[in-house]
Amino acid sequence: xxxxxxxxIVRGLITLSMLAAAVAVAILYxxxxxxxxxxxxxQLPQVTTxxxxxxxxxxxxxxxxxxxxxxxxxxxxxxxxxxxxxQNYQKDVAVHQIDGEKFExxxxxxxxNKFPHVDIFHEGQKVYEFNGLQEQRVIEQKIDELLxxxxxxVGKDWRPPVAGMQxxxxxxxxxxxxxxx
Numbered sequence: 415x416x417x418x419x420x421x422x423i424v425r426g427l428i429t430l431s432m433l434a435a436a437v438a439v440a441i442l443y444x445x446x447x448x449x450x451x452x453x454x455x456x457q458l459p460q461v462t463t464x465x466x467x468x469x470x471x472x473x474x475x476x477x478x479x480x481x482x483x484x485x486x487x488x489x490x491x492x493x494x495x496x497x498x499x500x501q502n503y504q505k506d507v508a509v510h511q512i513d514g515e516k517f518e519x520x521x522x523x524x525x526x527n528k529f530p531h532v533d534i535f536h537e538g539q540k541v542y543e544f545n546g547l548q549e550q551r552v553i554e555q556k557i558d559e560l561l562x563x564x565x566x567x568v569g570k571d572w573r574p575p576v577a578g579m580q581x582x583x584x585x586x587x588x589x590x591x592x593x594x595x
Contacts, residue, residue: 458493458500458511463520471538472508475564476557481521481531483514488547489530495550496532502554506561536564 461469461479470477480496482489493511500509514521514529524533527545534542534556541560 458497458509461510461512461517463517466512466520467538469508469510470535472510474506474508475536476503476507476541476560477535478507478509479533479535480509480511481514481524481526481529481533482511483529486529489514492530492532492547495548495553498550499553499557503557507557534560536560 458480459469469479478496478499480489480492482493484490496509500507512521512524514526521531525543530547531545532543532548533540542556544556
């Protein structure tokens, strides 16, 4: 048997084993239908009239509330982006969703005229809002900017007070009295 014939047999065996592996994967891991995939998608917590105030102040530094309409392609894309944003900022951001069709009066009370719409709250106060579909990069930049603004800035008097000492410039530490004659 020549070396070329041996190489041809080895190449054939490798090709056959790769084909068998591909068939095994196709059998063991069947593709899911669209209904199963849609049911599998994680849903954002839904906001109702009863839990709106809790959603605005969930205990995290920022709360995002998306006013959403099912079937609207921009709303669906924004919901997916907000899920990614929530994964990236797990400890700092909570994302909630209001169904704009079920709670139309609630959306109008919040000043929403166009969908999709996102309100960003800090401790129950609205700090930012935007309409329409935004890029993930733009949303994350705004969140970073808002989070930086929430951090307390360190001033020049950052040291804790010490008993018996005064900061320079206010008054001297030792008061010098002239000697009595």
